[in-house]
Amino acid sequence: MSDHSKLCATTPLETERPTITKPYPIAAGPKAVKIVLEEGMKQMSLRKCTKTLLMVNQVKGFDCPSCAWPDPKDRSAIAEYCENGAKAIIEEATEARATPAFFAQHSVQEMSNWSDYKIGKSGRITHPMILRPGTAHYEAISWEEAFTSIASHLNTLKDPNEAIFYTSGRTSNEAAFLYQLFVRQFGTNNLPDCSNMCHESSGVALKETLGIGKGSVKLEDFYVADLIIVVGQNPGTNHPRMLSALQVAKKNKAEIIAVNPLPETGLKKFKNPQNLKGWIGPSTDISDLFLQLKIGGDLALFKAIMCLLLEAEDKNPGSVFDQSFIDDKTHGYQAFIKDLRTHSAEALARESGVSIDLIRRATEKIINSERIIICWAMGITQHKNSVQIIREIVNLLLLKGSIGKPGAGTCPVRGHSNVQGDRTVGIWHHLPKAMGVKMKNLFDFEPPQEGGYDVVNAIKAMGEGKGKVFFALGGNFLSASPDTEYTAKGLQQCELTVHVSTKPNRSHLIHGKTAIILPCLGRTEIDRQKNGAQFVSVENSMGIVHSSIGQIEPASEHLMSEPAIVAHLAKATLKNKKPDWEWLIEDYDRIRDIIEQCVSGFDNYNERVRHEGGFYLPNCAREQNFETATGKANFTINPVLNSNLKDHEFMMMTTRSHDQFNTTIYGLDDRYRGIKNGRRVAFMNKKDIQKRGLKQGDYVDLKSHYENVERLAPRFMVVEYDIPEQCVGTYFPEANVLVPVNSYAERSITPTSKSIVITVEKSAE
């Protein structure tokens, strides 16, 4: 029997010291191609590797399952992907297999003492697996027994709200729609999803200010922008093809301002391996101005800029603000300006950690620009005041009339390939009203109206024993979540935990009394159903829905597609006769027909999704037809949140290494930050290291202190780094143990993984 107390919920301590080198100065380039081929040949034949990569992001190919950056109209016929997209594909197309024999050989306890990297390299799971109560090894189970077992657990619950149904952002529109329909027919809105941990703050702020929780720009806008501000985002690692768009923008005379506590390589120099110049020519300089703010200084920075814009506007009315846009299209301008006048740019600059001179230079660029795009990611969305920061970003764009015109707008860059699509087709812990009515009429059932659990509240419900069954459609919930030890206890209290997965991960090892793994097809694989090979569809970060067609043979004959898994589970669990689940999965056109009837914007879905490049969903902000409470774009007033750190305290932010996608660890290097062969590192400022009598290479224990609870992450190696004083950078999931479940952004309930107050103490030898 696996003794829960001996299972490692967090990544075990490293046995080898990471090596510190000089950060690699150029993003992508030939180096990236070399690394991809090396990685590819470790996991499959060169022939299979090149053949598979040729089909990524191609019109008749499959969509990259990694981030959600859009495909350009003139996509490369041979390599329309980046290094990290290729790594994601290689991980899925690997020849390594986690068979029943593999699980018979390796107990849950043994595997839980492996690093996340090693667990992930176990390969593709080939059969449905079950861990029965009191046993130490997963064993193979038939699909039928699996569905019957899950259905019986669900149907013996006293209340449907004792079940929790998580969704990771890789899930296709078709699977996600069927999933939410099944869950709501089962009787709950407990639909937490990875968006709760990433761009939920964007959704809340944009919905309130502009009327839609999505970005307003398209890829083409980058090519005609005057100014692009990239804030709280590391595109070189997390959205690498964005660098190609920034390169074109620069060629078209755009300027770029980068705002980040870390001088990320991808914001400095880029070599595009998709063209010859990227091999033999000089690199492209990306940012024209770098504002290195302190962690959490974003709102103060944007407000400081707007104070200086107002100063310039006062001196020469109409020369800075787009007054006609403000008068025609916005609400709340006077109150906003009245509040702005109460602030001092100098004081705000100090709070932001950026010098007033640099802020003046940024303001100058904004004054001289009409078409401005502001891009952001987790560096903005995972703070206590994230919703307010994003509202402040919108205020700046409204002052400049930079919403809903070519070359201008909001650009929250999604980090998971279909996280936006999942939300669009109903994956949300609140029932979308119109959709609820349509589903009720179409399927004769009363959808639950009461709001369900998001990620934070799902963790608490399991921790308090109110969540009895946890079902995850993809992802690695435990490692992605905050407060790892607390989350682990909650999962281990469940009667049943179920994961639909392609490969083993730590969430399989921190399990309920019974645990089941349902192995699914990957996005690269051919999905054969009764009416032939099927394709799925996804929505990228810019609201374009397009197809993804699996092309390679499945890793095992025992795999099922995500839509099929949901359909069979629904059939086994629900008494309601509608819809005919098995009929729906014979041909996914039937699922899309239903989506068309239930979700607005999907007219002629089956016809338009077959168009080259797919189709664009309606976007009221892009059309300047703001569907807000006021019918206008709303200016808002957002207070500055002072960090007030004590001398011995630090503000910690968790980040991804370059060899990682979310919780999937591709490798142990982070060449853009000069780290080799290790992940338990703490990036610290030289002065802070000296002040505390430490030196580079020392090991330290990191502790967070929240609501009188101390959380410990032991033995991180000190790395001297170009980071502002009293700021510390770490990787997740290693540092997620320090993020309290109760520490989340106001209104969006997104864990504050980018601003956690910690202390740093030398580790005992």
Ligand code: SF4
């Ligand atoms: S930019 Fe994102 S979507 Fe495009 S290939 Fe890279 S990881 Fe995949």
